[in-house]
Amino acid sequence: MTRFKLVAWLGAFFFIVTVFSQTLAMGTQGKLVITGSSTMAPLVSEIGKRFESLHPGTRIDVQTGGSSRGIADTVNGLADIGMVSRALKPQEHSLHGAAIAHDGITMILHQDNPVHELTDKQIKAIYTGDITNWKTVGGPDAPITVVNKAEGRSTLELFLQYFQLSNRAIRAHVIIGDNEQGIKTIAGNPHAIGYVSVGTAQYDATHEVPIRLLALQHIPATLETVQNGTFPLSRPLTLVSKTPPTGLAQTFIEFSRSSAVHDLIHKQYFVPLP
Amino acid sequence: MILSTNNISSHFHSDQFLLWSLRFLALMAGSLLLLVVVFLVHEAWPAFQQIGLTSFFTDADWAPTEKLYLLTPMLWGTLWATLGAIMLAAPIGILSALFIQYCAPPFLARGYRRLIELLSGIPSVVFGLWGLVVLVPLIARWQPPGPSLLAGILILFLMILPTITLVVQASLAQIPVSFIHNATALGLSRWSMIRRVILPTAKAGIFTGIFLGVARALGETMAILMVCGNVVQTPSHLFDPIRTLTANIALEMAYALGNHRSTLFVSGLLLMGMVVVFVMMAEGLRHREIYAATK
Numbered sequence: 230m231t232r233f234k235l236v237a238w239l240g241a242f243f244f245i246v247t248v249f250s251q252t253l254a255m256g257t258q259g260k261l262v263i264t265g266s267s268t269m270a271p272l273v274s275e276i277g278k279r280f281e282s283l284h285p286g287t288r289i290d291v292q293t294g295g296s297s298r299g300i301a302d303t304v305n306g307l308a309d310i311g312m313v314s315r316a317l318k319p320q321e322h323s324l325h326g327a328a329i330a331h332d333g334i335t336m337i338l339h340q341d342n343p344v345h346e347l348t349d350k351q352i353k354a355i356y357t358g359d360i361t362n363w364k365t366v367g368g369p370d371a372p373i374t375v376v377n378k379a380e381g382r383s384t385l386e387l388f389l390q391y392f393q394l395s396n397r398a399i400r401a402h403v404i405i406g407d408n409e410q411g412i413k414t415i416a417g418n419p420h421a422i423g424y425v426s427v428g429t430a431q432y433d434a435t436h437e438v439p440i441r442l443l444a445l446q447h448i449p450a451t452l453e454t455v456q457n458g459t460f461p462l463s464r465p466l467t468l469v470s471k472t473p474p475t476g477l478a479q480t481f482i483e484f485s486r487s488s489a490v491h492d493l494i495h496k497q498y499f500v501p502l503p
Numbered sequence: 504m505i506l507s508t509n510n511i512s513s514h515f516h517s518d519q520f521l522l523w524s525l526r527f528l529a530l531m532a533g534s535l536l537l538l539v540v541v542f543l544v545h546e547a548w549p550a551f552q553q554i555g556l557t558s559f560f561t562d563a564d565w566a567p568t569e570k571l572y573l574l575t576p577m578l579w580g581t582l583w584a585t586l587g588a589i590m591l592a593a594p595i596g597i598l599s600a601l602f603i604q605y606c607a608p609p610f611l612a613r614g615y616r617r618l619i620e621l622l623s624g625i626p627s628v629v630f631g632l633w634g635l636v637v638l639v640p641l642i643a644r645w646q647p648p649g650p651s652l653l654a655g656i657l658i659l660f661l662m663i664l665p666t667i668t669l670v671v672q673a674s675l676a677q678i679p680v681s682f683i684h685n686a687t688a689l690g691l692s693r694w695s696m697i698r699r700v701i702l703p704t705a706k707a708g709i710f711t712g713i714f715l716g717v718a719r720a721l722g723e724t725m726a727i728l729m730v731c732g733n734v735v736q737t738p739s740h741l742f743d744p745i746r747t748l749t750a751n752i753a754l755e756m757a758y759a760l761g762n763h764r765s766t767l768f769v770s771g772l773l774l775m776g777m778v779v780v781f782v783m784m785a786e787g788l789r790h791r792e793i794y795a796a797t798k
Binding site: 267295297298371372381395397402413417418420421 | 649
């Protein structure tokens with residue numbers, strides 16, 4: 230009886246060791262390192278999990294650090310794929326990029342603010358400190374609280390690029406890190422104005438957070454207008470590689486662009502490719 | 504054996520073992536600090552070489568994407584927030600301790616002490632969240648924009664108050680009862696007993712409490728990040744938003760590359776320097792005060 234038990238244990242032990250070593254061997258064959266945009270990281274790691282379950286033995290390692298890091302790591306060979314949540318700059322065009330989804334940035338106000346639309350010119354004037362009171366743009370007589378993003382965020386980059394501003398020209402009263410902090414700041418101050426991702430803002434606005442999304446150039450900020458490309462302040466979410474992707478990287482990028490991950494993209498409040 | 508100095512050597516093996524393991528552990532603790540400093544200097548080195556020490560104090564602005572690396576507004580932000588918090592928390596903390604120890608009826612003292620202990624256990628991010636959704640909107644209604652030096656000071660005050668109260672109260676509890684009996688026998692009023700007997704005796708504990716409070720206030724990050732507004736500017740009044748050195752690191756480290764990243768390590772080094780200067784000042788003051796009191 231005891232001998233039988235011993236043999237059984239030994240058998241189980243060797244079985245586990247064999248399976249383990251095989252998984253490890255396959256793991257080292259099929260590993261992708263992906264770094265970059267913190268906006269994209271949650272989405273890509275969800276896609277990675279689904280990819281791993283469909284392709285046993287592969288491992289998708291997702292790390293954040295901003296779009297700039299994604300590009301730097303890809304160029305230096307530290308990452309197989311970079312995540313970039315903005316259009317590529319001219320000096321970055323040697324990289325091979327493929328969009329997997331879109332994200333839009335929307336201006337948000339407190340729900341109680343009677344202002345319903347601002348022109349691009351007015352928004353620019355508010356952010357540079359030329360307009361400091363809501364009554365100038367048809368609101369109540371109250372000072373405007375300008376909410377801006379911290380240096381290095383791709384949301385800030387896209388905002389500055391669209392309004393053709395330099396960050397030093399902005400006269401901000403509050404500087405925030407992530408989208409949620411921005412939404413909480415504006416929900417707590419009826420005279421604040423800020424900008425966050427459309428997905429996050431739309432989700433919160435429909436879940437009883439007192440904020441309102443502003444239309445831009447008369448185009449409402451919704452997932453639909455971002456998807457069909459009519460919303461002006463939107464950005465592609467791109468996966469980049471140093472050389473044209475082959476093998477596992479190619480399979481992964483194709484998978485990320487397929488309709489098999491649309492539910493994951495919706496869950497993160499981004500807009501999938503048409 | 505009272506002192507384990509070198510000239511009193513023990514013949515017991517267990518003592519030798521204890522001595523060496525203690526020496527080893529002390530060495531570990533010391534070298535850990537040294538390692539942190541070495542690491543900070545190593546990471547900050549490229550910034551010192553390529554940007555230069557003076558730029559951190561003479562550049563026009565903090566705008567790393569435009570290669571401007573001014574750190575003084577953040578230095579002032581940290582200093583003012585800490586100073587404000589300690590000015591509020593020190594007197595209230597000491598008074599709370601006196602209240603628990605000498606004035607309150609036992610059941611109230613016990614309840615109050617539990618409350619303070621509970622306050623000290625609240626994580627800083629909870630204070631930050633509370634500040635962001637309750638305190639900041641309140642200040643915004645009174646003096647917009649809301650996120651400000653004042654909000655930071657109030658949140659820090661709440662966070663360091665329990666530290667100061669509990670440390671001071673512990674040192675009050677150690678004052679020999681005979682001191683109090685003597686003071687009562689001399690017919691001193693309660694107030695002059697506290698002022699002339701209790702406070703001078705508990706001086707060391709009071710300094711330790713304040714010191715621990717300042718150290719926590721200097722290093723606090725998350726709560727400050729959420730309520731201070733993080734605008735890089737030297738505050739001119741209480742309602743100006745500020746950015747502290749710690750908030751600067753936390754806000755930008757995840758997205759920083761190259762010299763920008765190095766400069767964030769410089770701000771870490773600066774923070775460390777502030778703590779060192781403060782510890783030295785506190786030590787000097789404590790020695791002088793304590794010896795002056797016992798003379």
